[in-house]
Amino acid sequence: MADPLDSGDDIFGKLQKGVDPKIQEEKDKLRNEREHAQYEKARRRLGELIQDNSTLPTTISSIRVIGAPNTRKSFLERIFNPILSVNHDRPYTLAEAIREVSIGADKLNRLDIFHEPISLYLDRPPKTDPSTTPTDIDIYLTVREKSRILLKTGTSAGNGEGEAYTNLLLRNIFGGAESLSVNASLGTRTRSAYSASFESPILSNPSLRLELGGLASSTQKTWSSHEEVLRGAWTKLRYLTPNGSKHELAYNAIWRQITSLSPSASPTVRHDAGDSLKSSLTHTWTLDLRDNPMLPTRGTYTRSLLELAGWGPLVGDVAFAKTEIETQAATPVPIPGLNGISFTTGLRAGLLYPLSLNRESKPRPSRINDRFSLGGPTDVRGFRLSGLGPRDGSDALGGDIYYAFSTNLLFPIPRVPLDTPFRFQAFITGGRLLALDKKGANQNEKVGNAVRELVGNGWPSVAAGVGLVYAHPVARFELNFSLPLVVRRGEWGRKGVSFGVGISML
Template sequence: MASPLQDDDGIFERLRKQNEDPKVLEERQQAVNERIHTIYQKAQTRLAELIDQNSTLPCTISSVQVLNASHTRKGFLEKVLSPLLSSNKDHPYTLAEALQEVGACTDKLHKFDIFQQPISVYLDKPSQTDPSTTPTDLDVYLSVKERSRFLLKTGTDLGNAEGSAYANALWRNIFGGAETLNLNASLGTRTRSAYQATFETPILSDPDFRFEIGALASDTQKSWASHEEVVKGAWSRLRWMSAAGHRHELGLNGFWRQVTGLAGNASPSVRENAGDSVKTSISHTWTKDQRDNPILPTKGFYAKTLSELAGWGPLKGDVSFWKSEIETQAAVPVPIPGLKGDSGISFTTGFRAGLIYPLGMDSNSKPQLSRINDRFQLGGPTDVRGFRISGLGPREGPDALGGDVYAAGSANLLCPLPRVGADKPFRLQAFVNAGRLLALKTPQGASPTSPQEVRESVASTLSELANGLPSTAAGVGLVYAHPVARFELNFSLPLVLRKGEEGRKGLQLGIGISFL
């Protein structure tokens, strides 16, 4: 017969084993988490009901304070936050309006990229001993945590048919006004070396209105045209976003380019462009992006235009032209009859086109024909799939010379992988894409030598784009949308090729952030 002491020992042993059982511990933790979540949900519901019941009550914001922003200038923050104060408003807030304005203000602070998320917001009543306060006054406190001011990063990059190793140094919030200095150095398979420094600052404490200056030195191997290009230069840019969400960028650019390192079999046209060239230009970029995902869109549209004026009027250099490009993309989800919710199937289309219009320099009205540095290149895994890099357009011997006018389009059907699901970043795709790249030629097939001939050559070259079928390829492939880049492995089959163009039948790997 067991003694009472032995019975107690057995009970304690069973309790100890129960406490050590991973399954029991997991169930207890899950129950605790569910209880906490329920309490949180009830608190949020009560808070929402309380705010809703008092949403029309009048209130005034008497002060706004930012806590823990030790490296950020007070004057910089005042420009951001002063519109919140009721003294700067022509009518009082309701509680709902005040909360909405505070939320918009914290969103604005996030855009400067100097504070960690989230920014905590606290509301309090001012001291009743202050005779200047009123019963409707509220004090707003924003508790922030500043992001690290210094960041040093090294790694490797894959994109746009190139691999590289890089080192990047970032100095954030330099003078306490969200200024940023970014230094970057990289060595790659195609861009042999690149060194870049940029300084950016917001204007008038507006995160959507920024000024940037930068400098660049790079050495790029262009094997498709039997040469290397060395570029050194600087730029200044003004960026802003309109109330409708349109992004603009206005730039002044100055670059010294060298076509050097010619291969032994370089064509006469490439040799003619060898040596130094200086370009000074102004540029404007407009962008509108309403896609749900820029890397793998399933709905929405994207549009971008780029205009550049070089070597005209006060702009100096030895090249003179007007260059314009347009890029669009649209995506629509494809519903499946009988299937509720998102099927994960989408249909996307893309279109790109560009034109270089030669201009005269200074008092010389004779147009300056485009150089190989400035011409468009077309073909490769990130634009017209099924062709080699720069495989479309005018050629001379082994070299792709580029062109002055181009147009390219694509249509893609993307489907989720079986047994993977629509929420995963993997897709099967079927595509067809096409394009043409042409040099400016007069109706007689010669290069233009006068403004009149330039106008005629532009008209005849644009009409030639629609003459016959464009160079076309189709295929199927696998797409993986990583947060920083898109990976495509496609099997492509060229369907239409012109004389001299280089197709790519078989597997083709594309890595980049912008695909046709």
């Protein structure tokens, strides 16, 4: 049957050359609507057929992935062979077969080497094949591989720094979803940063990955009158649990150097200048249940970090246990007639506990390289970078124990659609950062004194403000006006406009 939308084309073409763009646009629109309606009708019909026959005995005779010429067959077989009926002691039901294959298709999606969506087709084997049974089905998964090479260059600005960067990503290098990422950047504060990492799923499991990497960077820390040079390597094992928890176990070996001291550098900074080697094990646990990591309106986020350096079989010349925890919660604010308003609150806290390098020596005081820093557009807004905590003259020294908090009220911008990632915000934020008391008989006593000082001796430093938020899929951008309300002696507040960019903002 002829397409009714095309029935007059020949006649119209005889009357004049070409087609009126408006007429063609309308025809294309009608054709797309018709095709969409046909697709939806076929999808509903398929759903009805599956539902009506969901309990029928079914055996999966084969699973074939079409459109993956650069992916190893053995890699794909490790995902789908366990699903084949020959490896089970009873037939599936049709619903069970589709569920199992969908789980395998989801694994393909999470490998990040195929475009979405992945199409799934069911077919009966030829009846002339004597090896088949009436319950057999063949399953076909149609995929489209992503580009194996991705190169990105650009510039960015935020947190008082501008930079130019180049990122190169090589996907599916050996046909097993391996990736090689190479990054290079030059900036006003991070003068140079180079890193490379190779990542591969283990046993074709996208939830279990191994990463090897290395870095070299040079960063000016003007708030502490020095430049920090890093050279090192790491090994990471990542695991994603069925409930969404992410675990990362890593070993890091980093050579650090505090160099290029300014003439006005304080005695404390000069004392820590020179080389040090950190060898450490870290474990990071993350559970993100927010509806949007950059602009959440509901849900919770929890992250914990534990690092052990220079203890037991680990080498290096620094030794400590370092723990940090962060939590965030978001909830919509129901106001009649007003939609899109949400309230978020966040809390971070951390402790650095110095250890001895061997059992005979006393714990060494922490170094400026390893201490926490607090203050700036991504945590305690309304204060300068590293504006909170101990100082020696004009130099920020960091601290061994801290907490920081933030409460944010986000509401939509008038005449801007709710589905756009722009919001106004009003916030109150604050925190405290302390060094462990050098006095005291032992480390436990020093930590106890610091905790009592942290929570029981006066107000924390606090600031309030308003601003504009843009939640890009890669990072969150904020333009804020902040007003320090409580500034403890020696700390550096910052009244006025600030611009911040971050992946995880308090």
